[in-house]
Amino acid sequence: xxxxxxxxxxxxxxxxxxxxxxxxxxxxxxxxxxxxxxxxxxxxxxxxxxxxxxxxxxxxxxxxxxxxxxxxxxxxxxxxxxxxxxxxxxxxxxxxxxxxxxxxxxxxxxxxxxxxxxxxxxxxxxxxxxxxxxxxxxxxxxxxxxxxxxxxxxxxxxx
Numbered sequence: 001x002x003x004x005x006x007x008x009x010x011x012x013x014x015x016x017x018x019x020x021x022x023x024x025x026x027x028x029x030x031x032x033x034x035x036x037x038x039x040x041x042x043x044x045x046x047x048x049x050x051x052x053x054x055x056x057x058x059x060x061x062x063x064x065x066x067x068x069x070x071x072x073x074x075x076x077x078x079x080x081x082x083x084x085x086x087x088x089x090x091x092x093x094x095x096x097x098x099x100x101x102x103x104x105x106x107x108x109x110x111x112x113x114x115x116x117x118x119x120x121x122x123x124x125x126x127x128x129x130x131x132x133x134x135x136x137x138x139x140x141x142x143x144x145x146x147x148x149x150x151x152x153x154x155x156x157x158x159x
Contacts, residue, residue, distance in 0.1 A: 004043040004081045007035055009135070011044065012077060015053065016069045016136050017147040018154060023062030028157055032150075043081055050080035069136055075127035087123075088116035 011029045018024055026044050030037035044063050047053045054066045065072065090113040092106040107113050139146055 001078070001082060001087075004039070004046075005078055007033070007040055008043045008047055008077050008081050009074065009132075011040065011063075012047070012052065012065065012069075012072065012132055013136060013139070014150055014154075015063060015065045016132055017150040018064070019151060021064075022154070023056050023060065023064050024154055025062040028154060029063065031157065032153065046080050047077065050076065052076055052080055065132075069132035072132040073128050074130045074132075074135070075124055077132075078127055086117075087120055088113075090116070 010033065014029060014032060015024060026041035027037045029035075029044070030040040044053060044055070048055045048063070048066075051066050052072055053063045055061070055063055090107045090110065092110075094100050094106045094110055095102060095104070
């Protein structure tokens with residue numbers, strides 16, 4: 001999984017703490033963690049294409065969450081950044097082994113492939129079951145001053 005997923009999740013979390021109606025530029029979101037703005041902007045554009053954030057152009061423009069944090073799952077963000085493809089791709093290497101056969105679909109019979117698919121389904125189920133609101137609540141419980149500190153940081157920076 002690329003670092004873009006981590007950046008996107010943290011950016012969405014920061015947007016969840018932004019003042020209502022406030023758009024935050026990619027440059028400001030990037031500066032918060034000292035990330036390269038151009039690369040983060042690509043992640044934010046992917047989130048916009050997926051309907052997770054909205055992008056407003058212009059001097060007062062920037063990014064906002066497109067829907068409530070309760071309606072954004074971690075899987076939504078991962079899929080927006082990484083795409084919908086499977087993490088494990090069975091290339092049916094068993095066909096080339098000593099007992100391999102061309103007429104067998106090893107994706108369905110291979111113990112390695114089956115185990116990896118079960119693990120991926122469990123991983124996806126876990127990500128789909130957690131929302132941005134869940135993460136926000138955990139952070140706020142552990143670090144209650146984080147939301148206000150985040151808003152203050154964005155307020156103190158010029159666009």
